[in-house]
Amino acid sequence: MSKKVAFWIFLVGTVSSAILFLGLTWDTHRQIEALSHVDKLSNNVVEGKRTFEKYNCNDCHTILGFGAYYAPDLTKVVQRIGADGIRFRIKDPEKALASSWRKMPNLKVSDAETDNLIAFFTWVGNIENGDWPPQDSKKRLSRSEERMVAGVGVSPGAAVFQSRGCMNCHALHGTGGTFGPALDAIGRKLSLEQIEHYIKNPKAVNPKAMMPPQTALSEKEIEEVAGFLANLK
Numbered sequence: 001m002s003k004k005v006a007f008w009i010f011l012v013g014t015v016s017s018a019i020l021f022l023g024l025t026w027d028t029h030r031q032i033e034a035l036s037h038v039d040k041l042s043n044n045v046v047e048g049k050r051t052f053e054k055y056n057c058n059d060c061h062t063i064l065g066f067g068a069y070y071a072p073d074l075t076k077v078v079q080r081i082g083a084d085g086i087r088f089r090i091k092d093p094e095k096a097l098a099s100s101w102r103k104m105p106n107l108k109v110s111d112a113e114t115d116n117l118i119a120f121f122t123w124v125g126n127i128e129n130g131d132w133p134p135q136d137s138k139k140r141l142s143r144s145e146e147r148m149v150a151g152v153g154v155s156p157g158a159a160v161f162q163s164r165g166c167m168n169c170h171a172l173h174g175t176g177g178t179f180g181p182a183l184d185a186i187g188r189k190l191s192l193e194q195i196e197h198y199i200k201n202p203k204a205v206n207p208k209a210m211m212p213p214q215t216a217l218s219e220k221e222i223e224e225v226a227g228f229l230a231n232l233k
């Protein structure tokens, strides 16, 4: 190759990559307001971001892929465990995350700060970021979903169990919380009616119950999740 050819390859390569790079940057800026739903940036969201910085959550967690890799990415945490799940873990991580070898300290975050953090996570979770970060891609099953699929098959009741906070306190196939008992064989102990009853009002069955009544669930969801659990024998 002559010097002249090398020069032209260098020039054309550099100029075309620069044009491509600038074009894509311009295109991103053109769409950024719509993709990130800037209109939903409320004061609570902004305060939540400040709280996230105040407690250095980024020292252990990533968000949108940025941060430290010790703890799970929090971009889609609202979709993954719901607002109640987040509240429970931040308030008492020693108990809520007791089953894990990784530890999160109790940072004594106030209730108001937690609400702002949830607003911040909700906003971040709805940014249209092309399935980033990939561990939360809808195309990929989560670890507990994989186990559920392998273990019991997907049913509406299994979906309720997973998405409506039961797993904050209960485990199935070794995945989930440890505040309440594992429910792998609950169908041997309780009937469908007894399970429904327990979900609606634990204290009526067991005056010392620590499980809160699951008032956020509809009748149909209670029926589905109770049906699913009654079959675990």
Ligand code: HEC
Pocket (backbone or CB within 6 Å): 051, 052, 055, 056, 057, 058, 059, 060, 061, 070, 071, 072, 077, 080, 081, 085, 086, 089, 090, 097, 100, 101, 102, 103, 104, 105, 107, 109, 117
């Ligand atoms: C010293 C490290 C550390 C700091 C600081 C920290 N966390 Fe965590 N956090 C963890 C670890 C470790 C886990 C996961 C434990 C497990 O399940 O393996 C976790 C889990 C969580 C979860 C549950 C995630 C999920 O998908 O189940 C949430 C929500 C969370 N942290 C929020 C926060 C917030 C908000 C802050 C800042 C106020 C924070 N964390 C600060 C280490 C930390």
Ligand code: HEC
Pocket (backbone or CB within 6 Å): 161, 164, 165, 166, 167, 168, 169, 170, 179, 180, 181, 186, 189, 190, 195, 198, 199, 202, 206, 208, 209, 210, 211, 212, 214, 217, 225, 229
């Ligand atoms: C905040 C934690 C928490 C949440 C959330 C929770 N539970 Fe519980 N659950 C418990 C605890 C603790 C117990 C053990 C008995 C008690 O103290 O109430 C229990 C007991 C049970 C029992 C009876 C188990 C037995 O061996 O008698 C069933 C059934 C049950 N839970 C189902 C559910 C379902 C279904 C959901 C979700 C809709 C759910 N729980 C959500 C904490 C929780």
